Amino acid sequence: GCEEYKLPGELLDGEGVYEGQKLCPIHKKPVEILSEENYFFKLSEYSEKLLAHYEANPGFIQPESARNEVVN
Structure with a gap:
């Protein structure tokens, strides 16, 4: 699975069994x-x-x- 943060605009809208969910654009998983x-x-x-x-x-x-x- 994906372990990175995604911006809302990067996510895909789910279809079929994932209807109503947001999906990772790479793995196509919720x-x-x-x-x-x-x-x-x-x-x-x-x-x-x-510093003091x-x-x-x-x-x-x-x-x-x-x-x-x-300090430096």
């Missing part, structure tokens, strides 16, 4: 319609405070290589 609520965090508004926190708490981000990625 898809599972999911929805989720998302939130976005505007990191740029907090960058100074976060990381400086004051050097062990806050582990491992050190991850800390270096975040």
